[in-house]
Amino acid sequence: MKEYRWATLGCGVIANEFAEAMKKQGRSIYSVANRTYEKGAAFAEKHKIAKVYKDINELFTDENVDIIYISTPHNTHIPYMLEALKNGKHVLCEKSITLNSQELTEAVKLAKKNNLILAEAMTIYHMPLYRKLKEIISSGKLGDLQMVQMNFGSYKEYDMANRFFSRDLAGGALLDIGVYAISFVRWFMSETPLEILSQVKYAPTMVDEQASILLMNSKNEMSAISLTLHGKQPKRGTVVFEKGYIEIYEYPRSTKAVITYTENNEQETVEAGKTEDALLYEVLDMEKTVSKSSDEMYLDYTIDVMDIMTKIRKSWNMKYPEEENSEQK
Structure with a gap:
């Protein structure tokens, strides 16, 4: 299976767990974006991530990124998610994936239109x-x-x-x-x-x-x-x-x-x-689904x-x- 390049948007506790899950596979996150550049840079240094964006919007247009993991506050999910999907990125988003079903319907529609995987990180x-x-x-x-x-x-x-x-x-x-x-x-x-x-x-x-x-x-x-x-x-x-x-x-x-x-x-x-491998299971299931070898993300349950x-x-x-x-x- 292809090795996908992940970017993380957000640098909180759960993002650190995500980075550790990648390390267990002998891998590292490709890039990191955060509202505060200094926090993103510190996160990158801690987890040996090569690329930090000074502007979050640079993440969405980076052609090297395959999957974006979003772990920012709930009310910021939908604008980031839509921007990622518009730019051809698969999205794994922390729960709650959106504020309401109207937002989720909009995101699902865009993901299907662009043939992308959208999923909630529901352990x-x-x-x-x-x-x-x-x-x-x-x-x-x-x-x-x-x-x-x-x-x-x-x-x-x-x-x-x-x-x-x-x-x-x-x-x-x-x-x-x-x-x-x-x-x-x-x-x-x-x-x-x-x-x-x-x-x-x-x-x-x-x-x-x-x-x-x-x-x-x-x-x-x-x-x-x-x-x-x-x-x-x-x-x-x-x-x-x-x-x-x-x-x-x-x-x-x-x-x-x-x-x-x-x-x-x-x-x-x-x-x-x-x-301790909870996030690792999420990463592996997301990659299986992106590769189309199987659907392991249960978007219908999320909806x-x-x-x-x-x-x-x-x-x-x-x-x-x-x-x-x-x-x-």
């Missing part, structure tokens, strides 16, 4: 454990899915200037941690949920600090999700079937699940993958999850400044 879809669990579920020995229960609570200091609580940086529980929870649910559900109920508690900045969400699809598969940005919860998912249930802890990058068969209470431990989150925020009448400005034009 769950690439961890070997989840693929192994799907094989077990497909065998039928657990019976039909009944319910998915999902908790995700992260304790963030009550600092309204922090990005987690900032409207100007598209903060809030749903786009930051809810995207993981709903992606987990979508992975196990046989079709997308169409019935959606939710409750929300707002932070003083009027972003969602806490939420509970109920989902159901036409097959009566149900899900209950609880999210909070100001209280620690176990990152626990329970997937309930007719003949047993699966428990998964630390679920975004999980490598272990326990299946309990309810008829006799026998347990089966399923293990696969390595937590479903974004539609659900958009409908939830619409029911709350919660909008970000970019969305308000778009309506006024």
Whole structure:
């Protein structure tokens, strides 16, 4: 398979993990762009990246770049993504991939028009454990899915200037941690949920600090999700079937699940993958998809999850400044 040249747009914590994932393959990122050149240069020095752009726009027109990895704040994703796709670059973008389904539809349309791969860096879809669990579920020995229960609570200091609580940086529980929870649910559900109920508690900045969400699809598969940005919860998912249930802890990058068969209470431990290789799995799957050897990026699930989150925020009448400005034009 061709060795693709990657560029990273953004130099935060997750971008550093991405750079380390490339090193595990004995490779380095081709180039880096950042809003602040000095930060980009420091990142390049740390990870031995040869090229740093003084202007972000130079990244999009660099003919040597094959794939751009975007890890900037949520509300900057869509303009960068569209510019990359216009210039013939494949895009792997951190979650949440866009603010809403309208933005994502525009990006998907452009990617298809230019025959490019657009994907969200959703760890769950690439961890070997989840693929192994799907094989077990497909065998039928657990019976039909009944319910998915999902908790995700992260304790963030009550600092309204922090990005987690900032409207100007598209903060809030749903786009930051809810995207993981709903992606987990979508992975196990046989079709997308169409019935959606939710409750929300707002932070003083009027972003969602806490939420509970109920989902159901036409097959009566149900899900209950609880999210909070100001209280620690176990990152626990329970997937309930007719003949047993699966428990998964630390679920975004999980490598272990326990299946309990309810008829006799026998347990089966399923293990696969390595937590520290989470971004490496994303990189390898993206490259397989770009090479057209297989489609490993689950864009259809990404679209479903974004539609659900958009409908939830619409029911709350919660909008970000970019969305308000778009309506006024």
